[in-house]
Amino acid sequence: MDTARKEWMGLLARAPEGRIADLMGDAGLSAEFEWLRRPETGSVMIRGRAGGTGAAFNLGEMTVTRGSLRLPDGVVGHGYVQGRSKSAAEAAALADALLQTDRAADVERAVILPLRREETDRRATRARKAAATKVEFFTMVRGEN
Template identity: 60%
Template sequence: MTVSVPPPDLQDRRTWMGLLARARPERLAELVPDEPDPGPVILRQPEIGTVMVQGRIGAAGSPFNLGEMTVTRCSLRLESGAVGHAHVQGRSKDHARRAALVDALMQTGRAAQLRRDVLEPLLRDEAGRRLARAGKAAATKVEFFTLVRGEDR
């Protein structure tokens, strides 16, 4: 697979954009109150659409089309000129708008504050959810033990 690895700052941006996309919309709304006046200029109104999800034949072969998922996208620009983009799973326009807003603000002087107040709580929520699920699955792992075999007697 050819993955173009972006430079470090882009890698950082990729990480937060992914985190914002995977966030629960209600949780993001709690963490990111509605933007102050004057609000950002909306470059692309939140729009609901789909993305075709691809799989690979035999997990490692050529791609095939598995089916679509719903996605909402939004782009906006802050007064400072920073442009934020979002493509988030589902049909929540507020989710897409807030994700784009945080993406833009993360490119400004408020980055450190947002990292502390928004990204880190989201990361903790997600890590907690994943760990809980993985822990419950792990408890269903089969521990085999060998019975006394006939020839051992």
Template identity: 65%
Template sequence: MKDTIDDINPRKEWLGTLAKSPEGRVGALLDQVMARPDFTWLRMPEIGSVMVRGRAGATGSPFNLGEVTVTRCSLRLADGTVGHGYVQGRRKACAEAAALVDALMQTENAADIRVAVLNVLEAERTEARTTRAAKAAATKVDFFTMVRGED
């Protein structure tokens, strides 16, 4: 199945992590690891939209639900490595940082970036999700049966 192949694509994973990152976080973490390398733009950061689709009855035919804002850019490092940045929202600086991280993950800096940027983003996301899930779980109804009077 296509999904199974996608699931083991590490670049797909990190690009997804970068896209969902909070405002300013990728750039801040990147700047803590290393000085930003020189690059040339292949595509300057641009703000656009993506039409989000749903499925009728959750599983049926697709329909257009509405759009979401997305910022994207592409750049090339001096050694020729190409990085793509896609982030949700209108965030040109974040798209640039994401594209740099994508490019650097294909270079000898990958291990450092993995530890200091991607692992941190993933941990923060997991923590936020866990907290939210725990709050939801606390609102789960525990039913109990009342004892009936006539018995």
């Protein structure tokens, strides 16, 4: 999988429930398709690393819904989303498939760019909230030393 596809798959997977379908609907982006794997819900193990560099450990499980579809021209799209929304998995799979066709520029403009902008805004807001609670510790030098 190329770097661009990895990026958009991650962005689609992290999108708020219903947001992809809303953006695609607003832009009139739709296509006929056949299911290769209808959306199904399961769980995946989330792994973490202490301090981001330590040994990997199992952090816990997360619910994920996935689905795969094929467009009439043979292009296959996959959708993996957090949670149990089958319609969100369908929208993500359709967006993935369309991003591999000549309609990629339209999907990029109508879906990917707004999702990227919204995610950047959410991260900045979260960082501002975290910074507001930051506590500065300092040590005072005592005279006996």
